[in-house]
Amino acid sequence: MTVSLRGGFERRDDCLLFSFTGQLDAYSDKQFRDFVSEQRGSDKRAMLLDLTHIDFIDSSGLGVLVQLAKQCADAKVAFVMVGNARVIQTVKLVRLEKFLHLQPDLSTALAALAKP
Template structure:
């Protein structure tokens, strides 16, 4: 990833969980998208993005989230985002909470994926 964004992924029973720390912005969006796309290519599981440790997200970061949500829809996969107060506020500001399937916490998101 980049100096400003670090992350990893793990396969859970019902999803691919990708967690990130740092800033999701114009400096890290390309690497973020490449990393997620690579992970998705090797897995046909629903995608859960844990952004609870993201310090900052800008329009570039939001744009990548929208692109990834569309990729998942096109592939017939579920897409869910979990964020902290800052991420949630930014996503709600541009009214993308429904499109990104924003969940309040990781436990709720995992439950939603398990029942879908």
């Protein structure tokens, strides 16, 4: 990860939970994508991205989120994400909230993944 982006990862029974802090932008998008891909590997559990501690997201950051959502859809793996007000506003501005399965908070996202 870069100085501007830090990430964490947790394998849960029902999902792979990724948490990030900092900035998801043109300077960190490759490291973000590589980190998620490396940790995920061939795991078929649902993917949950917690972006509630992201300070800034730009079009490059949105692009990598779209790539991850597409990869999950192609692999028939559930994908959901949560964000803070800034992330939510940016995602909604480009009308990607449904495609990225944006949830209002972590507990709602976990509940959405638990549904069959």
